[in-house]
Structures are given as C-alpha cells and as structure tokens.
Amino acid sequence: MASPIEPKLSIIIPARSDSRALASVIRQARLVRPRSEIIVVCNSAKDRTARRARKAGATKVIAGEASLGHDEGRSIGAKAANGDILLFLAADLPVPSGLLKEYVGKVEEGWDVALNAYSGANRKHCVNVSKFLLNQLLRRPDLEGASLTVVPHALSRHALNVIGTEQLSVPPVAHALAVLNGLSVTSCGYIMTSAAQKPRRAERNAELIMGDHAEAISQLIMRNGPRAGFTDFERDRGALTLAVEGGGE
Amino acid sequence: MAKRRRRAVRSIRSRRPIRTVRPSKRNAALRKRSNPNKQLAPVRKSTKLSRRPRIKAVGRRRPSIANISLMSPEGKSLLSRNQWALSVIISVHNEESTIRQLLEQTMHLWPKEIIVVENGSTDRTLEICREYPVRVFSYPHRLGHDVGRAIGAREATGEVLLFLDGDLLIEPSLLLPFVKACYNGADIAVNNLDPFYENISVIDQVSMSKYYLNSLMSRRDLGFCSLTAVPHAMKKSAVLAIGVENLAVPPKAQAIALYQGLRVDKAATIDVIFTNKMRPYHNAVAELILGDHVEAIHWLQERTSNRIRFAESGRLRFVAQDER
Numbered sequence: 001m002a003s004p005i006e007p008k009l010s011i012i013i014p015a016r017s018d019s020r021a022l023a024s025v026i027r028q029a030r031l032v033r034p035r036s037e038i039i040v041v042c043n044s045a046k047d048r049t050a051r052r053a054r055k056a057g058a059t060k061v062i063a064g065e066a067s068l069g070h071d072e073g074r075s076i077g078a079k080a081a082n083g084d085i086l087l088f089l090a091a092d093l094p095v096p097s098g099l100l101k102e103y104v105g106k107v108e109e110g111w112d113v114a115l116n117a118y119s120g121a122n123r124k125h126c127v128n129v130s131k132f133l134l135n136q137l138l139r140r141p142d143l144e145g146a147s148l149t150v151v152p153h154a155l156s157r158h159a160l161n162v163i164g165t166e167q168l169s170v171p172p173v174a175h176a177l178a179v180l181n182g183l184s185v186t187s188c189g190y191i192m193t194s195a196a197q198k199p200r201r202a203e204r205n206a207e208l209i210m211g212d213h214a215e216a217i218s219q220l221i222m223r224n225g226p227r228a229g230f231t232d233f234e235r236d237r238g239a240l241t242l243a244v245e246g247g248g249e
Numbered sequence: 250m251a252k253r254r255r256r257a258v259r260s261i262r263s264r265r266p267i268r269t270v271r272p273s274k275r276n277a278a279l280r281k282r283s284n285p286n287k288q289l290a291p292v293r294k295s296t297k298l299s300r301r302p303r304i305k306a307v308g309r310r311r312p313s314i315a316n317i318s319l320m321s322p323e324g325k326s327l328l329s330r331n332q333w334a335l336s337v338i339i340s341v342h343n344e345e346s347t348i349r350q351l352l353e354q355t356m357h358l359w360p361k362e363i364i365v366v367e368n369g370s371t372d373r374t375l376e377i378c379r380e381y382p383v384r385v386f387s388y389p390h391r392l393g394h395d396v397g398r399a400i401g402a403r404e405a406t407g408e409v410l411l412f413l414d415g416d417l418l419i420e421p422s423l424l425l426p427f428v429k430a431c432y433n434g435a436d437i438a439v440n441n442l443d444p445f446y447e448n449i450s451v452i453d454q455v456s457m458s459k460y461y462l463n464s465l466m467s468r469r470d471l472g473f474c475s476l477t478a479v480p481h482a483m484k485k486s487a488v489l490a491i492g493v494e495n496l497a498v499p500p501k502a503q504a505i506a507l508y509q510g511l512r513v514d515k516a517a518t519i520d521v522i523f524t525n526k527m528r529p530y531h532n533a534v535a536e537l538i539l540g541d542h543v544e545a546i547h548w549l550q551e552r553t554s555n556r557i558r559f560a561e562s563g564r565l566r567f568v569a570q571d572e573r
Binding site: 129137210212214221230231234239 | 388391392403454457460461465497498534544557
C-alpha cells in the first residue's frame, strides 16, 4: 500500500508513429507505481499512435502539429510532467516493470540521476566510444559508457530544474550539465537497448549522437577552459617563439 | 500475442559479460574454497591440461611487417633521395643509454640532417650527441611533451621530416615506409596502430579520444592512428600549413591537417604500445593526451560550430523553448 507522502512519479514516453510496442510499454509502465502519470508525446493527434496510447491507459497524450526531432519528445514530456520523479522510456522498447522499479528506487534513495548501466555492445563503435570518452572527460570513468542518451533513465525534480527542460533534447549536453553541476549521478540495471534498435536508423542516428557529444564537449570547454582542466605538463610553448639557443653543427 | 511479448522481454533481460578464467587457475581457486586447511598435492607440470595447446594471447597478434630492406633496389633509391630531402628529428631528455645506438641506426638512413632537440638533460646525452654529425639544439630546462618536436620541425630544412623518440630504437628498414609514403604524395604518414586493436574488447581512454577525433573529421578509416604516436613522417609543406606552434599539441596538429584536407596515410605498423616504457607518470600522460584532444576539438569548434560537421537532422529546438 502506497503511503500518501510517496513522491509522485511521471513516466515520459516519446513515441513515433511507427511504435508498435507502445501498448505493452504503457502496460509495463503502469505497473511501476500504483499512482503515476504516464505522458506519451507523439507527432500527430490524428495518428493511430495517440489513439492507441489513450486506449492503453496513458494519462496525458501530447501531440504536436509538426513532426518532432530526435529526443525532443523528452523535453516536451518533461515540461508537462508534475511528478517528483521522472522516468524516461522509449516507445519501441518494452521493459518489464520489475526492472523499471530499480531506476525509480534509486531516485527515491536520493540519487538525482539514475542511468541505464548498459554501455553498448561494441566498444569500438563510434557512438559508444563517444559516450565513454565524455564520461572520461567529465572525470567520471566509473560510469563507463552510461549516458542520458540511453533509456530507461530516471531524474529527480531537482535534477530537472538544474539541467533545464530544453536541454533534454540534446541528451549528452544534459548529461554533461548534470555532472558539471554536481548532481549525484549513478548507473543501475543493465538493459540492452540495442535489441530494439533498427540497424538502418541506428546508422543515421550515429552522426546525430556524435554531434551531440561534440556539443557536450563544448559545454565542458566553456566551464573548464580550452583543455577542460587537464594537465599540460608544463609545456614550454614560449620556447617556440623564442630565438634558437643552441647552434647547429 | 502473449508469446510474442514474452520473447521481447527475454531479449532485453540483463546480460553481463562473462569473465573467463584460465582452467588451471579456476581449479586452484575451487580447491582453495572447498577446504582451505587441506594440503594440496603438488600440481604436476605434465598433466593433460597443461599440454593442451594454449590459446594465443588476444590483442597481441603480430601484424605483418612492412619493411624495405636498405640493400634492395627500392631501398637504395630511397636512400639516395634521403641525402638531399630527409630531416630526422629526435627529441631527447636523459637518454644516454640509448642515444648512441639510436644515432648510429638513424645514420643508416643517410638523411640530409639529423636534428636533436635536447632539453633539460642532466646526464651525458649532450656530450654523446656532439660526437656525431648532427645539429643539436640544447635547452637547459625541460620543454614539456612534444615541444621538442615542434622546434625540430621549425629548424628542419629537408623536404620530408621524420619524427623519432629518444627512447625508442627502430630498425632503419622499418622507418623507410614512412619516408616513402611522403615521397609518394602523402602529406603525413602515421603509424598504423589499428592491428593492435583488432581483438581487444576494452579500449583505454587515450585510444578512445584518438578514435573520436578521427571520426569527428569523418576519417573513421584512420581508426586509432594519431600524430601522438611516433614514428611519423611529415612534409615540410604540411608543417608550414599546420603551423609549427601547433605541432607541440599533436592531436591539434592532426585536427588541423584533416580540416585543411591534407593527405594523411597509414604507412606501416610499428609496435610502440608494448615496447613503450612504463613510466611512473603514465596516468598523468593519459590526462595530458586527453587534454590535447579537448584542445583539438576546441580548435575545430571555433572554426565550424559546436556540432563540428554533424547536422541536427530535423530537431526543432524552438518547439521546446516556445512553450516555456
């Protein structure tokens, strides 16, 4: 039985018009907490997706006129959310509610950001490399390749306020801001998202994610200087502009 | 329907990578756990288990060596060209144990000049260098990483510059492919380290940053190759295009070269990973190289955009901002 002081949970599911698994995703989401709001963000109101979402039990269905870009549903959903904990899911990846409870539990424990610990199957793929590298540059090598790019992940209301709703559209930037602003970030669970990914779309998204990470690194540079706070080992760059000291033979 | 759902759920269940332990070690561990006080019989070395052919160490597969013999016709023609076109640049700091052998080996290349940039040595390095017909530039203090290279590149007069490291002895026949690549039109010839990464599953931070920088410049084919690693060769014209001062930060030099569309080739593979000395400040060097890459990315972002060359592909940021 849920106590009345239990923090309210908002579950945000951005959906494309081709999300067939949406109904089962919503069904699992409803099992996470007894009272939670489920927000589905889809491209068009007249679409089958919106109807399907309402039928499956979504609390709020947000639909825009224009087709949304990658990850923009997250920002819009987060803006509409009222809960103290926000859980982000994907419409094409049904995850059993038992595994989802872990992420919500972490935020209830006091963590600000709970990421999916899955770091990608192929460590040599450019997307996974950039996720790893970003965590290295943020001095959080313990996070390995965990990133806000990957669902499911949960945020606290405090984290959302610090990061800013609109930054969620570019997940690596939000990730960098979370770590740079001193939020407590952890990773838990291990849910392979690549199982649901369509290879052709993944290749197209790789470029986008690479660019997102470049943007995140620019945030880092803005905060910590052009070397992001890494040592220069006392390079004597002045020696290059001075006259030669020793003569040749 | 129910059947289909179950399958989807199972496919995303948590799967952790399995850690493999060698059979002999595993047995020892099991035995220990079962009864710690029990005296174990000494393990005979010629048991069936140990006679089993060993699996080759992963990630250390030796790549095919592309060397050009100095005595071959091709080698001879390269050497004759070296006499008026090649400058070899060596940055040294306290290398009295290797410098003599290194200089003698390098002279087999018949270069136009050998430039030694000695900085902050407290041993006999400088005296030894003076015994050889080389141009020595000596600095009383340490110049820091890679600055010596840049100074050597500024002073070099040859058409092609070959960069070596003071503590790394490499056969001259293995160095010729780098020089040859530059004679044949490459602006920069880098050491091809990709074969060492073929079979490994975990990549260190430095290699990740190299790979990320190459893929940022849409040169995923360059893989883990970087100007950070020696040996590499470069045309003098490329040095001038990049800017001498930028050579002190090798990843930045690489980013500039790729940005300007210089031709960067993988010349040959020389094992510098496993022969590299493990130094006490190894981790700090990793940080230095990470910082270098950040600097390179910063340089690119100043000239392009925050996203470098990647488009947004249909993201309408105003949607989220309007409703604010």
